[in-house]
Amino acid sequence: MYKVLENRYVGEDMYLMKVEGKFEGEMGQFYMLRAWDMFPLLSRPISIHDIDENSITFLYKVFGEGTQILSRVKENETIKLEGPYGNGYEKVEGKVALVGGGIGVAPLYLVAKNIENCDAYLGFRNEAILEDEYKALCNEVHIATGNTFVTDILDVEKYDYILTCGPTPMMEKLVKMVEGTNTKIMVSLENHMACGVGACLVCTCKTAFGNKKTCKDGPVFWGEDVIFNG
Amino acid sequence: MYKVLENRYVGEDMYLMKVEGKFEGEMGQFYMLRAWDMFPLLSRPISIHDIDENSITFLYKVFGEGTQILSRVKENETIKLEGPYGNGYEKVEGKVALVGGGIGVAPLYLVAKNIENCDAYLGFRNEAILEDEYKALCNEVHIATGNTFVTDILDVEKYDYILTCGPTPMMEKLVKMVEGTNTKIMVSLENHMACGVGACLVCTCKTAFGNKKTCKDGPVFWGEDVIFNG
Amino acid sequence: MANLNVKFGNIDFKNPLVMASGTFGFGKEYNEIYDIQKLGGVSSKGLTLNARPGNNGMRVCETPSGMMNSVGLENPGVQGFIENELQFFKDLDLVRIANVGGGTLDDYIQGVKLLNNQPIDMIELNISCPNVKAGGMAFGIKNEVAREVVREVRAVTDLPLVIKLSPNAEDIIGMAQVCEEEGADGVSLVNTFKAMAIDINKRKPVFENVYAGLSGPAIKPIALRMVHEVCKNVNIPVMGMGGITTANDAIEFIMAGSTCIQVGTANFINPKIGLEIIDGIEAFMIREGIKSLDEIRGIL
């Protein structure tokens, strides 16, 4: 049980939750969260948005019942966290673009903190959120909203690496875009999970190297290895 | 959904919850409460403790999961209420003793408000709660705590009527005590409930007139009619 | 406006929602809370030939997302129903279903015969009752035992006859087929699951009968599977139930093939849940441009 220091609405149905404690975790890893006892049954996987000496921060979007309950947690109330789990982004060097779509921007904040001189391309349905925060960490921050998509405003060949998180069609498109270029891409997959630790095999994804566990071998994979629609 | 105006601890694991709204209800009737959506499944029957133009008050004891959740509800949060249900105490006239044991004191407050010149006998495990409130309404308030039981401090023959609520053994003993006297007694039975309205028959109790529904025909019955251990 | 009408055999329901037996009494109590004539139908508390006092001891116990009950068919008997309850029940503008249980084959037959000329629209035969002659195993476990009850009851009534199946049946598909073969007008399922709870401090079963019936949202995924299996394998209409609590649940059962859906335990979560489910089904139909539930019934 950890104390919630802050849980505030930041726009686009998204909340920022800061939890007190000394937590471990690398960019792209996630925690299993629950702000309830037995119901609903499963915990919810949420990426690390930010982490410092005394706290960890999550950025989450209200989607269904679980995230709704999360959004109702008040300051000083407690939640349960297990983690960090999974395999995050590799610390690459070179020209790096972070590409986030919607709530996919969540893990990229910690990435921006860890990778110097990166550019960010962030896509939102209506309004940009946390734009200033990303600006403080990235060289350039490009925003796409409405009918413009991040994939429209990004020239992949300008970069050595693309680190992305967002809707599967977006990531799939990016993987296609880098095909035949020298650019390498890392994607963060989303899959429904139960154990979160690699024991139950409900989160299997298909890769060029056979079945992998999204929770343990991923969620971050090299784009070229992932078999989308698998 | 009704707004909770107040939900405060009053001692002996008991809380007083005041809920905003124009509610109906007679002494001894109850409401089905839930401060949750789907889990746990069933609502909890709680007697009316007090009622006025703009609010209703419940006095409840934390027992298991449901009452625990109730106790965590904060001011301005909402709960669900259905009722009033059941058949309460009759408005008797004469010399009346109200006899409450533990959380059984809950419904007797509204009774004291409705019946003039009654005496109260209240039993608690350790400390008396809401003593002043009952004193404000009753002629005499007698308290029994620890190893003294209300049944020890009450001379039933002094009264025309006894209106009681509390642990079954206490109520059963009182019914025995009035046997052969001119004193009449009304008891409020507790039984696990599902519908609360008389439709499902899980709360059946045995009486001299056959099976009765605790929720609909009761919870208040004439003591002589109830078959305890039924 | 979406049309929620459904036809169950020859019977018209103004909407598919039927209140499940034993959870809605004879409708009177809930009618004090809302106009129950907005419902498609009501299945009465289970009636036996003779009045029954029901079981002793604890009758209800909550479980995770479910409840167990051991009411033991407390009811006024068919005659008592006719004398005291039918007065209210008969005037309802909805499909009036008399749910009939039994202890022996003869109890079923006599009970149904008494109902033959009464103003009800349908009989729902609960074959989950313990078969007194067969050492207490329910009629609804083995197909050939069930066949006998259905055949004999079918022979004595012209009322639309729906057989209510037990999820404890050895072979629920075969059971439904037996009902169809014996001329039932439909089947309803599921009744409660045989279940158990133990009070570890008392070191005793919670219920005097040891086992009791589990219902509520917990059982929905299993009930839905059984309804789907049955719908795929019979040609008579089906009333699906088991844990239906939301319009979403109800639509799942309809897509699985149910013509009507029954709601039981959910009434205890919210006494007006029936209306909310009906409204929710209608909202879904409007959103999805569905004119009649025929368009989505049994589509998978």
Place this chain on the structure above:
Amino acid sequence: MANLNVKFGNIDFKNPLVMASGTFGFGKEYNEIYDIQKLGGVSSKGLTLNARPGNNGMRVCETPSGMMNSVGLENPGVQGFIENELQFFKDLDLVRIANVGGGTLDDYIQGVKLLNNQPIDMIELNISCPNVKAGGMAFGIKNEVAREVVREVRAVTDLPLVIKLSPNAEDIIGMAQVCEEEGADGVSLVNTFKAMAIDINKRKPVFENVYAGLSGPAIKPIALRMVHEVCKNVNIPVMGMGGITTANDAIEFIMAGSTCIQVGTANFINPKIGLEIIDGIEAFMIREGIKSLDEIRGIL
């Protein structure tokens, strides 16, 4: 200090808690979270003769107090297990159970034979697998089909053999008796319940296989009843499971007659739940002055 030791046939368990197959991998992952040697035993992910990739599409779906899974026995095959997983598994100081599934009778036999000389303590034979030859109906539905598997497997192994029963069996008591007759050293139950979920917006079943297995607290009351029925009717020891989430649940299963209890889905609520359940059982024993679980096993 309470003694949590139990003897399951000839096998000593330091406590009755066994992690259920398919929910605990081969133990490695949870061992990173706590020392799993505090457990009584671990049943491995279900192994088939040949490696299997498992099912396509959605593999998990939450239900009220439960979950459905459609993993489809993804596993490295018995040989893969021996080569890659046994290295870690074999050194664990707990009862090491290899859970074996199959697609044909021969798969079972060959799979078990391969395990015969390996450092494992017990085989748990999962007969809920679809019987390829019989059109996909699981081996564990009909007693006589199960009898054949148990007999043939018993003939090829001297390892302690526990048969894992399906709650979808037509007659679970008879099924357990068949296992006893054929020389099984014990039975474990229940596996998951066949269940269904529908995505009403897509108008499709959630799972590609249409049906999937329900587990978790939702099923506990039914599982407990089945365990009680089986324990009353066989003389071989039983491992009870199905929704066990608390020490209270575990004690219920023990009072119903289980020698060991298995915990599956609850691991997903809290990865350390096994330890909490063990501690809770011990606390109960101390509070109630129980020296050995023999005192309360099967007392009702």
